[in-house]
Amino acid sequence: MALWHWRNTGRLADTDGKFLHSHGGHILLAEDGYYYLYGEYGEFSMTRQVGRKVSCYRSRNLMHWENCGVVLSVDTPRAAYHLTKHTNPTLQRNPGPAQEARWAGWNDRVQVGATIQRPKVLYNPKTKRYVMWMHWEDGKGFYYAxxxxxxxxxxxxxFTYHGSFRPAGEMARDCTLFQDDDGTAYFIAAxxxxxxxxxxxLTEDYMAVDECVKCLFPDQFREAPTLFKRNGVYFMLSSECMGAEPNQGMYSFSRELTGRWSAQRPLGSPTTYDTQPAFVFSIDTPQGAQYFYVGDRWNPSEFYRDARYMVLPLYFPDDTSIDMRWCDGFTFDPANGTLQEEVRETGLSRIKSRVVESKGGYLYPAGDKVxxxxxxxxxxxxxxxxxPANEGRYYIRHEKSGLRLTYGLDGKSCFLAAADTGYNQQFNIEALFDGACRILTQDGLALTVDQELPQAEMALGLAPRREIYDPAWGCDPQAFNITTVYPND
Incomplete structure (x- = not known):
């Protein structure tokens, strides 16, 4: 493999110049010397899912990706294979009136036959077959798991489709595959x-579940699991169950896959650099293996249509710690293991209200208010x-308009105004738990989201500072996350 040049800005295109769609995916280095990238291909809106398929691309240098086409769809051939007594053999499922009644009122998605998420592929050296595992739903909701x-x-x-089922009777949503040094394979799912x-x-042919061997992080609601091994230590990466919303990724480690795992530790920034874990892969060099994190940067407003891929080098201060930092891109030379990063600081931030945690309430100018x-x-x-303002305080300036966040002398209102040196444009940032903060005036009042208004009209005001904050609740109208903006194009 020659020099690998990667940029975390812009959208990745294939050799035909079309945007590459292979989300929630996985890279496999095959015996033919190609890197194969498998992932979700589809278009998405909040009311309709269309053409959810599994795509495949291949590359020899990780820069130029050839489109191998769709390798799994509702038209894929099917072949019976004994998985469980309750295996559903069909990829496309028509739920019928009873199932439609079960979902009545839950959402208005149009039935499209199947939803496939997070496809992963391993090569089985004994059977000499490539085996894909994935999360399957009927195309309307997430009941089947x-x-x-x-x-x-x-x-x-x-690929030939062999059916869907609940492994060992358990639900299976976000998932991944892992192949250990002895060839044993594992399927990990939420x-x-x-x-x-x-x-x-998994069984020796990787085609069925042999045994459920471990339950990890009970009641912690983790998704996007990613498992890899380095120097005899297993690492599990995951995110919160937040869908497309960026959040703090975490990692845990263990020296025995089925043994005791460590407490979870933060991975990267409070938003995992605006990504969700997809997979980790390594490239061998004379100095040892270099590991790379690959994350999906979903766009909550467009989801698949504007989703991007971020690749970040991983560093290991010791055998049980991961250091991941942002870079706009890098050049990697596997011949000698050298890696040169490129970093550009934007100096920009987004400010998110915790009161609309599940919907993503980011501050923006709304007329003369915020x-x-x-x-x-x-x-x-x-x-x-x-x-920076005076005595550790801050001005909060809107980048596009140049106006500053300002609070009224009435002690209730908050709005944007032209920059001046007035004290009512200076704020204290008080750290809370879980990466949140309060934004306070010099008089000790706190920026507060008015919860009495409809969500689409929620505006900022001022109120006396609240003393109680429960990070597990996550809906404090005076709690905010101020997150760094990382380049997107």
Missing amino acids: HAAVASAKRPEGP GRDNADLYIHR GCRKLDYREEALLWRLE
Whole structure:
């Protein structure tokens, strides 16, 4: 492999110039010398899911990706394989009136036959087949929580679909695969309505579950699991169950896969650099293996349509610690193991209200006030600068308009105004738990989201500072996250 040049800005295109769609994916280095990238391909809106498939791309240098086409879809051939007594053999499922009645009122998604998420592929050296595991749903909701299996003779397919089921009777949503040094394979999936992570040991042919061997992080509601091994130590990466909203990724380690795992530790920034874990892979060098984190940067306003891929080098201060930091791009030379990072600081921030945690309430100008809006990485109206003021305080300036956040002398109102040296444009930032903060006036009042207004009209005001903050609740109208903006294009 020659020099690898990677940029974490812009959208990745294939060799035909089309945007690469392979989300929640996985890279496999096959025996033919190609890196194969498998992932979700589809278009998405909040009311309709269309054409959810599994795509495949391949590359020899990790820069130029050839589109191998769709390797799994509702038209994929099916072949019976004994997985469990309750295996559903069909990929496309028509739920019928009873199931439609079960979902009545839950959402208005149009039935499209199947939803496939987080497809992962391993090569089985004994059977000489490529085996894919994934999360399967019926295309309308997330009631079934099935694992699904497919296999192929060649890494680029065609794959044959073998059915879906609940492994060891447990739910299986966000998932991953892992192949240990001795060739034993494991399927890891979020179960019990996402409350726990289960590790399932697979049969020797990787086609079925042999045994559920471990329940990880009970009641901690983790998703996007990613498992890898380095120097005899297992690492599990995961995110909060926040869907497309960026959040603090965490990692845990163990020296025995089925033994005791460490407490979880933060991975990267409070938003994991605006990514969710997809997978970790390594490249061998004369100085040892270099590990790389690959994360999906979903855009909550567009989801698949504007999703990007971020690749960040991983560093290990010791055998049980991970250091991951932002870089705009890098050049990696596997011949000697050298890696040169490129970093550009934007100096920008987004300010998120914790009162609309599940919806993403980011501050933006709303007329002469300041309101809350859903996250969109392309939206300049969500960008702010925190500029030093007097005695450790800050000016909060809106980047696009140049206006500063200002509070009224009535002790209740908050708005944007032209920059001046007035004390009512200076704020104290008080740290809370869980990466949150309060934004306080010099008089000790706190910026507060008015919860009496509809969410689309929520505006900032002032109120006396609250003494109680419960980070598990996460909905304090005076709690905010101020997050660094990382380049997106």
